Amino acid sequence: MKSSPTFNFKKHFSTYNHYAYVQKKVAQELIEWIPKINIQTALEIGCGTGIFTEQIINYFHPKTLIINDYYDTRPFLSVPYSDFLLGNVEKIELPKTEIILSSSVFQWINTNNLNALFEKLSKKCSSLAFSMYVEGNLKEIKEHFDYSLNYQAPVNIKRILEKYFPSVKMKNSTYVYHFQQPIEALKHLKYTGVTNTLNKTSLSKLRHFPSKTLTYEVGYFYTFNEIQK
Secondary structure, rough: OOOOOOOOOOHHHHHHHHOHHHHHHHHHHHHHHHHOOOOEEEEOOOOOOHHHHHHHHHOOOOEEEEEEEEOOOOHHHHOOOOEEEEEOOOOOOOOOOOEEEEOOOOHHHOOHHHHHHHHHOOOOOOOOEEEOOOOOOOHHHHHOOOOOOOEEEEEEEHHHHOOOOOEEEEEEEEEEEOOOOHHHHHHHOOOOOOOOOHHOOOHHHOOOOOOOOOEEEEEEEEEEEEOOO
């Protein structure tokens, strides 16, 4: 299999919400799955255009909501927040909050770095809840273009989390989306940021993409830990 492509969300923030129906579904399922605890402070990692941010606000009503993204997405946000942290979550300093949340983000973290990231987060929160795309995700793209992120098996993610959190809950979901034509499936990926997979292949390969479906495999994780002083 060829090396994983890089992905560019920055070019497509203006169209992202229109095409991100998968991400919206995943955000909704995540927020409905995690326990509704009373919290005052929350941090969201990878807020993007605020799809999951809105869910957090409506569900938890935190007094303080700090949001983060690799890109400066503030011009695309229409939700209230307390502070915006710009930069790579692996490198920037994070505040301590009661809960850290993230939806459809952690699959972009290099597999070798997940261990360090989860250790870092365990020192900054009591609860961690997130969704990420896992092994088997977008199998149609992998089969035709021979490109894929290094999606992890959910059990491997759980195993890493258990090193830093005493309690870890996990569940998996599969979503299959149907399109009228294969080109519509490719457009959906392009306008949600998956651009290099399409740009770095031949026109013939694009024209002969056969699938009218895309399969998403998602892992949901909820952990608990006391804040480490």
